[in-house]
Amino acid sequence: MSNFLIGLQSVVSWYALPLIASGVALGLIFGAIPGLTATLAVALILPFTFGLPPVIGQVTLIGAFVGGISGGLVSATLLGIPGTPSSIATTFDAFPLAKKGQPIKALKTGIISSFIGGIISGMILVVASTQLAKIALSFGPYEYFMLAIFGLTVIVSLGEDSWVRSFISALFGLTITLFGMDPVDGVPRFTFGFTRMQTGFNLIPTLLGLFVFSQLFSEIEKISERYIFKAKEKMDSFRFGLREIKNNWLNFIRSSLIGTGLGILPGVGGAIANFVCYDQAKKASNKPESFGKGAIEGIIASETGNNATTGGALVPMLTLGIPGDTVTAVLLGGLMIHGIQPGPLLFVEEVELIYGIFAGFFIANFFMLIIQYVFGIKLFTWALRVPKYILLPIIVAMCTVGCYAINCQIFDVWVLFLFGLIGYGMKKYGYPIPPAVLGFILGPIAEKNLRLALMHSGGSYLPFFTRPISLIMFCATIFSIFISLRGVAKFSRKGN
Amino acid sequence: MVVRRKGEVLFLSVLMGMAGYLFYLTFSLSPSWYQPVGAADYSRFIFVLLEIVCGLRMFKIFRQAKFNEKSTLDNKIEIKRIRNCVLLTMLVIFIYLIGLTSLGYFISTFLFLVICMWILSYYSLKIIPKAILISIILVALLYILFGQILNIYFPPRVLLF
Numbered sequence: 001m002s003n004f005l006i007g008l009q010s011v012v013s014w015y016a017l018p019l020i021a022s023g024v025a026l027g028l029i030f031g032a033i034p035g036l037t038a039t040l041a042v043a044l045i046l047p048f049t050f051g052l053p054p055v056i057g058q059v060t061l062i063g064a065f066v067g068g069i070s071g072g073l074v075s076a077t078l079l080g081i082p083g084t085p086s087s088i089a090t091t092f093d094a095f096p097l098a099k100k101g102q103p104i105k106a107l108k109t110g111i112i113s114s115f116i117g118g119i120i121s122g123m124i125l126v127v128a129s130t131q132l133a134k135i136a137l138s139f140g141p142y143e144y145f146m147l148a149i150f151g152l153t154v155i156v157s158l159g160e161d162s163w164v165r166s167f168i169s170a171l172f173g174l175t176i177t178l179f180g181m182d183p184v185d186g187v188p189r190f191t192f193g194f195t196r197m198q199t200g201f202n203l204i205p206t207l208l209g210l211f212v213f214s215q216l217f218s219e220i221e222k223i224s225e226r227y228i229f230k231a232k233e234k235m236d237s238f239r240f241g242l243r244e245i246k247n248n249w250l251n252f253i254r255s256s257l258i259g260t261g262l263g264i265l266p267g268v269g270g271a272i273a274n275f276v277c278y279d280q281a282k283k284a285s286n287k288p289e290s291f292g293k294g295a296i297e298g299i300i301a302s303e304t305g306n307n308a309t310t311g312g313a314l315v316p317m318l319t320l321g322i323p324g325d326t327v328t329a330v331l332l333g334g335l336m337i338h339g340i341q342p343g344p345l346l347f348v349e350e351v352e353l354i355y356g357i358f359a360g361f362f363i364a365n366f367f368m369l370i371i372q373y374v375f376g377i378k379l380f381t382w383a384l385r386v387p388k389y390i391l392l393p394i395i396v397a398m399c400t401v402g403c404y405a406i407n408c409q410i411f412d413v414w415v416l417f418l419f420g421l422i423g424y425g426m427k428k429y430g431y432p433i434p435p436a437v438l439g440f441i442l443g444p445i446a447e448k449n450l451r452l453a454l455m456h457s458g459g460s461y462l463p464f465f466t467r468p469i470s471l472i473m474f475c476a477t478i479f480s481i482f483i484s485l486r487g488v489a490k491f492s493r494k495g496n
Numbered sequence: 497m498v499v500r501r502k503g504e505v506l507f508l509s510v511l512m513g514m515a516g517y518l519f520y521l522t523f524s525l526s527p528s529w530y531q532p533v534g535a536a537d538y539s540r541f542i543f544v545l546l547e548i549v550c551g552l553r554m555f556k557i558f559r560q561a562k563f564n565e566k567s568t569l570d571n572k573i574e575i576k577r578i579r580n581c582v583l584l585t586m587l588v589i590f591i592y593l594i595g596l597t598s599l600g601y602f603i604s605t606f607l608f609l610v611i612c613m614w615i616l617s618y619y620s621l622k623i624i625p626k627a628i629l630i631s632i633i634l635v636a637l638l639y640i641l642f643g644q645i646l647n648i649y650f651p652p653r654v655l656l657f
Contacts, residue, residue, distance in 0.1 A: 182535040389616035459532035
């Protein structure tokens, strides 16, 4: 506790707090605009932190990270377009709820959930980061493969009305991961002689294409409606109070634990966590049929889960010096610029820095809550007053520049367009897009780790069932499929 | 509904054709040494699974009774108008992407925004001044953020920006 207070002292100053708030605000703006990501926000701030003391520089970057992940909620709720891969599952319920005339309820639920997820993961970070890092290290290819399979079970519950369509969509997602460099041998695969194809399809253009363009064309089909939401004189005045927290406490805890757990694992993160948390909340709910139609449990699960990954992602970065994704790689760079080498010794040699980062993480979450709840909602709902004919072309322009900015390649912009057409086709013929995205995210993890595991075991599948964590994952997968199929059967019976 | 089902059959046929062609291509992949499951084996597994599930869906589509959805003349005109609007927007986006490398990012974005806003407002000339103003502001903001602050180099262009 005394260490935490020392850390808190180093970040609570007239000069550090505005910097953290600016980082959060910038992250929120970048997260809210489709095409701009948390990575871009952190990268943008990075040069400005070089001249700052390491702890203040780092917490400013963490502020942008927290804001970037939370900001995805805004476009997911108001446009049905995930601002970041972490908020895909938020679109399932937040957008329908907003469409029902309750955008404020959807936004407030998402904001509070993001805050609670961030705070719980922060507590876990402070209390058990070194122990959790050891667990993360015990994950080998067997466990990662089983984790990917467990993640893929979500597709069954994503396609209740037609699981075959959902399965086709997921297999399509797995297929598009096969283009580019083979993850084990490094040999080009299905590149058709194009050098640009060697890196395969980038996540952001593919995701934006499938989600944004398909949504865009669907909105154009309804262009006679001037606004995305019917213009209302007065917005709903929902208050997210203690009653909502009390009714959903289990959902908050479960999603926070899942989010933090998945955030710790390098290469997994928020993009998968929001799906898994949503799926688990649906399975645990008394009213699973309300999911996808504006259930606040769905918004809580997705937003709590994705924000909980932010605390989790800092565990391997600080304790082992392993960045789990591109954002933490930039954060790591921010530390190394100051000559600080993250690792177990950091907890002994740089107590003030480590606990300053922990305290800054909490402060960033508080700023995220205040900025979004007090100022953001008014600003975000202003976007609802913008007519579609202005809003939709701006979204296309933002997505285009965002995709180009990732690798500075025009190829990514064409990928955006290609997957936009595919996504529109899928949507038109009733093929759900989320399973395709899930397949695309989990495909490389599944392939790489299956092949590495089998190389390690000499072709034997036995270790998948004998290693403890892998076996637990396998049992969880079977259980998850069982629960999902029971839900599908119930749904079919009701349909009949 | 028949049109919609035809579209789905076409969609599935393209998917199955793609999976079949990629399956064929797996035989030309370099062999993976000392690997029980190589790059080609894993890919083949995915393609076979995709073919089976698409086949199942096709079977289900053909087994279902067909029925026509009668549409009124007004409905047909509205559907045609919407379809034209979607197709035109797709075409404009396509031209915009070509324009990125020939005209330059900022000029093509400006033109795209104005034209697209005009199309989506059902060709209303009244909105043109507003569209021009919004486009100039947005392009200026993008130029400051990406061109000046982030120093992102946009594709080679023939015009000034």
